[in-house]
Amino acid sequence: RQWIGAGNFDLLHLHEPAIPSISLLACWAAEGPMVGTFHAAAKRQKIIFAIKTNKKMVILLLGSGGREHALASKMLQSSKCSTLFVAPGNAGTAVIATNITISPTDFNALKSFAIQEKVEMLVVGPEDPLVLGIYDFFKKDSELSHIPVIGPSKVGAQLEGSKEFAKEFLVKHKIPTAAYDSFTAATVEKGCLFLETLQPPYVLKADGLAAGKGVLIIQDLEEAKTELRNMLVHAKFGNASAKVVIEEFLDGIELSCFVLTDGQQYKILPTAKDYKRIGEGDTGLNTGGMGAISPVPFVDSVLLDKIETRIVKPTVEGLQKDGIEYKGFIFIGLIIVKGEPIVIEYNVRMGDPETEVVIPRIKSDLVELFQAVANGNLNDVSLAIDQRSATTVMMVSGGYPEEYEKGKEIFGLDKMEDSLVYHAGTKIENGKLVTNGGRVLAITSFGNDFQEAIKKSYQNIDKLHFDKMYFRKDIGKDLK
Numbered sequence: 001r002q003w004i005g006a007g008n009f010d011l012l013h014l015h016e017p018a019i020p021s022i023s024l025l026a027c028w029a030a031e032g033p034m035v036g037t038f039h040a041a042a043k044r045q046k047i048i049f050a051i052k053t054n055k056k057m058v059i060l061l062l063g064s065g066g067r068e069h070a071l072a073s074k075m076l077q078s079s080k081c082s083t084l085f086v087a088p089g090n091a092g093t094a095v096i097a098t099n100i101t102i103s104p105t106d107f108n109a110l111k112s113f114a115i116q117e118k119v120e121m122l123v124v125g126p127e128d129p130l131v132l133g134i135y136d137f138f139k140k141d142s143e144l145s146h147i148p149v150i151g152p153s154k155v156g157a158q159l160e161g162s163k164e165f166a167k168e169f170l171v172k173h174k175i176p177t178a179a180y181d182s183f184t185a186a187t188v189e190k191g192c193l194f195l196e197t198l199q200p201p202y203v204l205k206a207d208g209l210a211a212g213k214g215v216l217i218i219q220d221l222e223e224a225k226t227e228l229r230n231m232l233v234h235a236k237f238g239n240a241s242a243k244v245v246i247e248e249f250l251d252g253i254e255l256s257c258f259v260l261t262d263g264q265q266y267k268i269l270p271t272a273k274d275y276k277r278i279g280e281g282d283t284g285l286n287t288g289g290m291g292a293i294s295p296v297p298f299v300d301s302v303l304l305d306k307i308e309t310r311i312v313k314p315t316v317e318g319l320q321k322d323g324i325e326y327k328g329f330i331f332i333g334l335i336i337v338k339g340e341p342i343v344i345e346y347n348v349r350m351g352d353p354e355t356e357v358v359i360p361r362i363k364s365d366l367v368e369l370f371q372a373v374a375n376g377n378l379n380d381v382s383l384a385i386d387q388r389s390a391t392t393v394m395m396v397s398g399g400y401p402e403e404y405e406k407g408k409e410i411f412g413l414d415k416m417e418d419s420l421v422y423h424a425g426t427k428i429e430n431g432k433l434v435t436n437g438g439r440v441l442a443i444t445s446f447g448n449d450f451q452e453a454i455k456k457s458y459q460n461i462d463k464l465h466f467d468k469m470y471f472r473k474d475i476g477k478d479l480k
């Protein structure tokens with residue numbers, strides 16, 4: 001029942017049933033009234049009173065892209081968030097939260113800031129700080145260990161940080177994935193012989209983080225051998241290609257599955273499809289992503305069930321069996337071959353631009369979900385999803401993903417109707433909104449189906465302009 005309580009406590013342990021009312025009154029007098037939910041349960045002689053307060057938190061979010069703007073917007077809808085800092089953020093997050101100029105990988109600066117501002121939760125957007133071990137850094141530091149980090153431990157982050165680690169995990173836990181072997185400079189000639197046993201095209205993957213560029217798909221055997229040597233012997237991707245995974249090529253349709261886990265319990269978030277190539281009809285260079293759609297229209301309940309039982313469950317159970325702490329997002333890249341889901345990669349964060357369609361569809365309180373992740377009781381919180389479709393289209397700087405210019409003034413944002421605008425590479429310069437990256441803005445819309453949603457995104461994009469602005473006009477065109 002509703003109860004007038006007070007104070008910043010969630011649980012009171014009291015021996016004398018007469019005391020709580022006195023304590024509550026005292027707290028009320030000290031801090032002013034607030035409404036909470038009051039539960040009392042008799043437990044032998046002791047009576048435990050739990051008061052669910054509307055405690056508000058100071059949260060620090062790391063990252064600067066469209067993903068972070070979307071996460072920040074959703075977290076700020078929560079009554080549980082009092083203050084949101086974003087490090088370093090962009091012009092979009094600056095409007096709704098407080099940007100701070102600290103790099104997400106400068107752990108010592110983050111520590112000082114977290115102590116100074118009494119941060120109570122750290123949410124990690126991008127992979128770099130996770131792979132560098134920010135979870136462990138906070139956990140092991142006596143001044144920070146009380147701050148929950150939403151993201152995996154350093155070992156868990158190896159699912160993205162090392163392709164070989166991910167493959168070994170998949171095989172060990174009998175999760176469907178492409179056949180593979182891995183090689184180093186010392187075994188490069190063995191790698192060339194292994195290529196000869198495969199059918200083209202050949203899939204070569206740099207083991208480490210290579211900013212999304214580390215996967216090569218090559219038709220010609222001799223060219224594949226040359227690239228293998230370039231990666232292993234000539235450090236084509238620096239240290240990231242000191243090891244290379246060679247994988248069987250899978251022919252199918254790709255989609256992404258997102259999971260939020262507290263390490264034991266999990267929630268499957270909406271599926272999404274992203275459009276990775278720069279050119280229409282999926283041609284040209286790979287990018288971070290040029291658009292996304294959620295849900296993926298061809299995913300039915302039979303396929304979802306296969307994804308859950310064969311992939312999501314064994315992944316979360318595998319983490320437990322291997323003693324890997326993991327409190328955060330798992331992004332599973334899948335290829336569907338003849339109706340069967342096969343894992344092509346794990347990422348240990350949300351996708352960008354997938355976040356810009358997945359997160360707006362979540363109707364539940366995201367901060368409450370994060371608290372449950374931190375407390376290990378995710379099953380106690382429900383996940384409500386907006387049944388409408390969401391689409392997003394990325395506006396990018398001309399030249400991206402190769403060289404491009406920055407500092408172009410952006411016009412037309414004031415004319416957006418019925419779309420959400422997530423900033424990616426933007427900043428304010430001399431009072432003007434200007435481009436500050438390759439991917440600049442994501443325009444997200446809702447519709448009863450994805451066709452209706454994408455139409456809205458394109459109608460609004462017509463009103464947007466910056467010099468050399470480019471976007472793909474075919475997002476969703478491959479789907480029915």
Ligand code: AMP
Binds near residue numbers: 203217250344
């Ligand atoms: P990854 O970084 O592992 O996601 O790979 C980047 C892209 O390469 C994927 O999105 C796929 O389009 C493609 N890819 C990766 N592995 C395979 C594979 N085994 N067969 C076919 N395509 C693949």
Ligand code: GLY
Binds near residue numbers: 347351
């Ligand atoms: N959009 C793909 C990624 O975030 O890795």
